[in-house]
Amino acid sequence: MNRYTMKRKTLKKTVMSLLAGGGAAAGATYDWTGGGANNRWDNHENWDCGAFCDPTSYPSTTDDDAIIEWNDTIDVPGDETVDSISIANDGSEGGPTFQGVGETTTTITGSSVIISGANSERTIVTATAAARIKTN
Numbered sequence: 137m138n139r140y141t142m143k144r145k146t147l148k149k150t151v152m153s154l155l156a157g158g159g160a161a162a163g164a165t166y167d168w169t170g171g172g173a174n175n176r177w178d179n180h181e182n183w184d185c186g187a188f189c190d191p192t193s194y195p196s197t198t199d200d201d202a203i204i205e206w207n208d209t210i211d212v213p214g215d216e217t218v219d220s221i222s223i224a225n226d227g228s229e230g231g232p233t234f235q236g237v238g239e240t241t242t243t244i245t246g247s248s249v250i251i252s253g254a255n256s257e258r259t260i261v262t263a264t265a266a267a268r269i270k271t272n
Contacts, residue, residue, distance in 0.1 A: 163199025164189035
């Protein structure tokens with residue numbers, strides 16, 4: 137995804153949030169950028185949430201939505217519950233790998249998990265033995 141597309145998506149999310157009456161107290165929509173120093177889910181630098189949310193946060197509440205369109209390995213250090221998880225590939229076959237950190241199994245839970253492909257390519261979501269993705 138190029139920077140123009142990312143800016144357009146951020147603007148669209150901002151307008152939609154304003155139209156819906158969204159504010160700081162409401163959940164936010166977070167796009168995975170992988171721009172942090174590591175690939176941890178809980179690193180706010182890996183997420184873009186637009187202009188009307190706390191830029192030092194990451195998807196971690198049942199009101200938040202997480203969008204992942206990259207073929208990254210995402211380290212999940214602990215259980216996370218969000219409203220929805222949308223996973224799509226970035227135009228090449230593949231998708232993200234969710235990897236638990238440490239000895240225990242970690243789980244990402246969402247009320248919905250949406251998996252889609254782009255450009256006729258398959259989206260493949262991988263969860264290592266120490267990570268799970270589930271709906272509640």
